[in-house]
Amino acid sequence: MSRRLLTYLCIDTSGSMNGEPIVAVNAGLQALLGSLRSNPYALDSVHLSITTFDSEIKEVLPMTAVADVMLPEITCPKSGATLLGAALEHICEQTKRDVRKSTSTEKGDWKPILVILTDGKPTDTLAYTEVIPQLKACNFATIVACAAGPRADPNQLKRLTDHVVSLDTMDAAGFSKFFQWVSETFSKDSQSRGATSSVELPPPPAELNIVL
């Protein structure tokens, strides 16, 4: 068995995402999948799972190899909470279930990747605070968080990861840039390594702002 690169996409479907934003997210996911499918390295290793969160947590796509993924249409209710904490608890459980660990005789999976996209702030703040150490223990290679639109709170996301990307607008152009950036993180392993720099994410596109 070759190593798999498990990727968890965790997407906000709270009421405020309704309308143009969720349409743009669906389009962005299609583009991400298209780009992964035309990348022979990704086809050989990347697996995707999508979990949505509003007042409910739904695993709308269980872990599937990119070539076999049938993307579900992601919808959101008219209103609802933003249970990001509960969603991340679910992700922790998933990684325990999915990630194959190395043994002395068998190679396990790569460290997984987590991508979070939200346009608000967690309403289950206690659960959110409690899940952070658990999430760190899950040993993700990278956690990328996207704070979309004016109501998103990048500072909450900064508690999870250094890779927080802020989108000023929640339109198709913004999301497509974000997903393009995500897809580039998958190709970095197959690209040339610089002689001086360490292994890191590719530079984000100019239109996004990185929160410092």
Next chain:
Amino acid sequence: MTKIVTLKASDGSTVQFIDEIKAQGGVKDVMFSPDGGYVVAFFREKADPATRERLLEITGRYREGILNQKGGEYLRNLYCWPTAVVEHENRLGVVVPFYRSCFFFEHGSPNNDMLGIRKKEKVGKWFATPGLRARRLDQRELGDWMRHLKVCLMLARAVRRMHMAGLSHSDLGYNNCLIDPVTGQACLIDLDGLVVPGRHHPTVIGTPGFIAPEVVKTARLPKEDPKRILPSQATDRHALAVLIYTYLLYRHPLDGGKVHDVNDSLRDDELMMGANALFVEHPQDRSNRIKAGNAKAFELPWKDTDRLPYTVTGPYLSKLFQESFVDGLHHPAKRPAAGDWETALVKTVDLLQPCTNPSCEQKWYPFDNKCQPTCPFCGTPHRGKLPVLNLYSSHAKGKFMPDGHRVMVYSGQSLFRWHENRFISPDEKLSADDARRVGYFVEHQGNWYLVNERLNGMRDVRSSQDIPVGGKTLLDEGAQILLSPEHGGRLLVVQMAGS
């Protein structure tokens, strides 16, 4: 609204590009020219004098040194060499010819190109991964084993010529050579990172999987540390050997079953490709064998090194694989040079036999020196008589020495000038006239004959009969056929295999 930018390039030409990023590499953004004839690749880092000087030399002196010499016309097809340097908004760019159309997928993936890869670049990884070959590519894209061998030959030739000029590529890998297994062509791209030893230092250490063990092992040392090892011709030789192995056997020579670090998969890979690198087919140390029992059906026989050992590539390549991955893996000086690969590949083309199984995906296999040869890929035995021509050449009058070169006979096989005389080699310097065949083989009522088309000194030695142009001679056990009486002229000694 995208605008068109017009610039004056370093060679005085006018360069135009559409100001829209069409593709991104590790360090560059790529823009297209309005007519699609070339691209302009801009480095994302700000222009600096050292890079400018290096790029000017690559597009100027080194380019002319290789492409404007004898054989340059041929070599133009092996490289996508940048032609000029431009500067725009304080960034440096190189003007690069557009890739030839054979390097873009024509059919792409199955089911009406479900993956949407039609018109995308043919990156080597597609063709060297059994799962992608079996399930993700349209079968018309795969080519056959002879074309794969030719792809390797083109790569070895391109690297050899570059090394002759004192340059090293420093980043050979799947992404930097486009290959076309349908026609057997290959082309080195991204040549703006070329390294001149002692003058221009490498800016990249290579692409994971193709970086030499000594470079991986010391990659964490500061660049100034004298123990740090950076890319060179010796590391190119490692990368070339890995490319050839993967294109012929669809598996990686170092990516085996041994676990080096249970807790950290990145560290595990680093040890596998670096300090602890071990050939998956090491003759004594079996600890890194690929676990064939875990392989999926479509990964076989490729992942089963007992069933399909590297020795199926024939004696000439086997020797070089041994030197690359056993003797030279941790001893760079012992690695075979690109020219050695080129010679071995040319000779291996002559060892090929067509497989008689019409559904064999590889369609060709190198002769295994058995009396009853069998296709190692699909297991189909050869049918009929199989003449094997052993090449000898004259070293002194009447004294012929074996050249360690055999030609297998099959319908459609030809003899060329480089078979006639050992001083002629089939490389970029060969004239068009010398590239034409001089004889061919034909089977008639179960017997094989060699037909002379252009050899004026051909002679059957046993019967002392000249074989004129247009004449033919029977190939039977022990037959001796002189192709040319000149110095270096070849003598064929026939052995019969098959039934």
